[in-house]
Amino acid sequence: xxxxxxxxxxxxxxxxxxxxxxxxxxxxxELLDARIPHSSRNPAxxxxxxHKKHLILLHKADRAENKRTEAWxxxxxxxxxxxxxxxxxxxxxxxxxxxxxxKEEKRIxxxxxxxxxxMIFVGIPNVGKSTLINxxxxxxxxxxxxxxxxxxxxxxxxxxxxxxxxxxxxxxxxKIDETTVRSLAAVGAIPAGRADIYDAALWLLSxxxxxxxxxxxxxKYSLCETGPAEAIFEKIGLSQGCLQSEGQxxxxxxxxxxxxxxQNGSLGKLTLEEAPPVN
Numbered sequence: 001x002x003x004x005x006x007x008x009x010x011x012x013x014x015x016x017x018x019x020x021x022x023x024x025x026x027x028x029x030e031l032l033d034a035r036i037p038h039s040s041r042n043p044a045x046x047x048x049x050x051h052k053k054h055l056i057l058l059h060k061a062d063r064a065e066n067k068r069t070e071a072w073x074x075x076x077x078x079x080x081x082x083x084x085x086x087x088x089x090x091x092x093x094x095x096x097x098x099x100x101x102x103k104e105e106k107r108i109x110x111x112x113x114x115x116x117x118x119m120i121f122v123g124i125p126n127v128g129k130s131t132l133i134n135x136x137x138x139x140x141x142x143x144x145x146x147x148x149x150x151x152x153x154x155x156x157x158x159x160x161x162x163x164x165x166x167x168x169x170x171x172x173x174x175k176i177d178e179t180t181v182r183s184l185a186a187v188g189a190i191p192a193g194r195a196d197i198y199d200a201a202l203w204l205l206s207x208x209x210x211x212x213x214x215x216x217x218x219x220k221y222s223l224c225e226t227g228p229a230e231a232i233f234e235k236i237g238l239s240q241g242c243l244q245s246e247g248q249x250x251x252x253x254x255x256x257x258x259x260x261x262x263q264n265g266s267l268g269k270l271t272l273e274e275a276p277p278v279n
Contacts, residue, residue: 014169015044021166024118027104028054031123031132034064034085037072038273039183040124042173055100056083059128062090068271075275088128088135105162116162124189125170133157133167183272188263201255204262205229207272216268220261233258 022028028049033040037058056076061069069085076083084100086093105117121129136159157165172189173180184190185200206229208217214226221236236242237249240257244250261267 014171018120018122018168018171019048021120021168022048022052025120025166026053026108026117027101027119028052029057029119029121030054031057031059031086031121031127031129033124033127033187033189034058034061034069034072035187035271036183036273037275039180040127040187040189042122042124042171044171044173045122053104054082056081057086057097058083059086059123059132061085061093062087063265063269065269065271068274071275074278078278086132088131094135101160101163109162116158116164118164118166120166120168122168123170124172124184125191126188127170129167129170133159133165136160136165186259186262186272188259197255197259198251201258202229202233204258204272205232208267208270211270213268213270216270220267 030041030045030049058064058069058072073083073085082100084093084096086097088094101117101119108115108117121132123129137157157167159165170189172184176184181190181195182200182203185195185197186204205217208214209226209229209232214232217223217226217232217236221239223232223235223239226232227235233251233254234249236258237251237254240254242250242253242257258267262270
């Protein structure tokens, strides 16, 4: 399992470019994964955005538990940070975001310079930035995919007559501990080969057990009973036909299947991180 310092040259370069790009930006929209708000937030962004108008979007909220998402929103509110839940699957989410953006657009256009609102989306790889942009413009103007690191380079996009967006590559935090690695691997934010997916899948199954959500696993994989994470993993591999030539469970294929099912929401809603308590 990868942990410690991990910061590819491409991400270091993207971070330096982001510092430069912010000079022309009116609004920073930071996308976090609603299932792992803490692990999906790059701490390097804290100081970087402190002098910019800043909105936190808990993206993929349709795959997170509603009560826990509300708890995270209350936590951000206690920090005087503007935050809202979001999913491309719900029109009401988009309406709420558009209302916020139109308010910001009026703020900019009422100033000295009558120009469009200039925004930037930032976040870790595979958090859904390109998908959200495509939702705005109703066509695939950016390259999207289900693997981290698809977006390359820099491009300005006119998403509305008076709103411009600068799309950027995903940037992971420079130092990642073991728990964070598992969380990021569970949601697909770490490129293939950079994390032990067997370890991540076992950890994910243990989260379902610890939160008493094993019925979701039973329903998805037609299991009669559960047990410890290792036993569940074995049963899933057998029931789904993820076998090696000699009939043993193929750990890599089984782990990939479990992680994929969690990432696309077919394992039900499960938030992996609790919000800090609010006094």
